[in-house]
Amino acid sequence: MTKTWLASADQPGPSQSGRQSRGMLIMSNQAITLTAICFAAGLAFATPLHAELKATKGPNGEDGTPASSVTLTPEQAAKIKAGHYTAALVWHESSDYSKAASQGAIDEFTKLGIEVVGQTDAAFDAAKQKSDVETVMAKKPSIIYSQAVDPDTAAEVYNIARDAGTKLVFVDQPPKGYVYGVDYVTLVSDDLSKMGKRAGDAMCAAIGGNGKIAYVYHDANFFVTNQRDGAFKQTIIDNCKGAAIVAEQGLADPTRAEDIANAIVAKNPDVEGIYVTWASPAESVLAALRNAGNSKTKIVTMDLSEPLALDMKNGGNVAAIVADEAYGNGVAAARAGALALLGQKVPPFLTVDNLTVTKDNIPEGYRRSLHKEPPASLIAN
């Protein structure tokens, strides 16, 4: 007897890709509705804040140290090679970002004679990440390079590795309660303030230093996006005197970005530029502008995306993309882990560099950020 329920069903949850999904949070439809109402009110009363552009800080206020300053001497490298160490990569998800960072780590580990014995992807599932750590521990890795799905509850995920003496290097945030130098080696992240400043400068240039700007920021307590967004806004206020931020909209669910863009343009038909907190929602904003036949409003966002880069190459709405050197994150993590094996201390918060990608330097952007050649569509004339 065939039942009416017989059909295929997709798993719940949004599609999540890109480096920014590290901090992505989702909202229910009702919450979005409430946010939209607040947004409408916010548009009327938005007042720019005045504060100085702050240097990049870690999640616990750590000062940033350039990741490139972490190196091994030939003697240290020789000791590591002689140690026949192993490493595992335990990711929270799979994306261009994690892939490039993994490659950086694998290349550097290989140079140092460290064998990579396992790679996992938790698909944003904290329980799976715990299983992944338990599984790779069967191979007793000397180093684990990882980004936690949920730092608030991640201590229970990594305790088994920490207790076994495995050196832990985290991207962005440590598990809550973990102590630098005791429970983990270091954090590797971006120069977030610099990324925001680059985006602000790029926006100012794109609108010729004058005009109305909409600011779509990440509406969640996540220090990575919060610092990038804040630095963008501060740069506009400080360095782009002819521009005015006329609309500020928090974004919690990237799938709603198109609705947000439509609302912004409806309210401000003469908006010259829209800053979007990261690439995935920026793609939706671009779609909204295209559907509205708007070819003049410029978009500036963070992190490489082929659709956005293609639009930029073709002289469309996208003016600039600020991209971090994800590959460098993996290189720094591998070096930090190796130094920890030798008993050397590494600064608590390492920041990798970033660059502004415009239509003139797309291939360079892909090479520096993701350590790969750009997709064919971005090279063809």
Next chain:
Amino acid sequence: MIAVFKTIPPSRYVIYVGFLLIFVTFAVLLRNDGFATPSNLFNIAQQTAPVTVMAIGMVYVLTAGEIDLSIGSIVAVSALLAAVVLREWSWPVAVVAGLGAGAAIGVLNGALVAYGRLPSFLVTLATMGVFAGVARRMTDLQSVPIQNDFFNAFFGSGSLLGLPSLILWTLVAVAVGYFVYRETRYGAHVHAVGDNARAARATGIKVLRVRFSVLVLSGMLAALAGLLYAGRLHGARYTLGEADLLTVIAAVIVGGTRLNGGSGTIIGALIGSLLMGILNNGLILMGYQPSDQMIARGLIILIAVATTLREPNR
């Protein structure tokens, strides 16, 4: 011996053969990589405990000819509710709250399906969405740590007589689930309703009550799985269980439960669940990249499902 095998439909034994085959393959290929060590095998059994518990509920639901797509959302709601209650109250209150939430959602599903005469696929698809949203709103997307040592030990990281508590929960759930399914009048009614509801009704079985009850049972077992996740992670988060639905359905179907109702197997579901755990574990230890792990896992499940569903008289 071969003649005996020929008379039994492949769905009855292929899971056991497949399980052994895959286990032995990994044990040989990964003989130097820690796969067959007791600690790794214990890990696999513990990791699959929540999926096994949900799979038992799904066997009842599928056997009765229904489906429950809301189990992942129930996991998140019950785990979060228990974690929130534990901030102020003792662990028994939290357990009652967590299981009660699962039962309540099950009652809602069951009432709409049995008495509202709506298809379970659509009802539970809707409640899956509703309660995924509820889980997000409950704590405003924030994780909730659990610091109650007894709760964490009882549901997650504790052990009794050397056996981890998650394995004990698995054994208890499988034993009770098996007994009720195979040895009680209720189990027989579930089979009868899924096999031929009209005939079941003619024999005096309260068909609507059976449909209602399997969805309540599934809700409660999903809630128990939520408590197991919460205990294992010492905390709860709205994403818990979100990715489990397809794993549970795959484990149950690969285990030999018919997708169309009327027959199923609790032991098969256990083996199916362990098979999923072994695949995850073994493919990581093989050193595959995550994308290759997904492809390999999908292909192996496809082969297993194709073999399971090929019955001689169809």
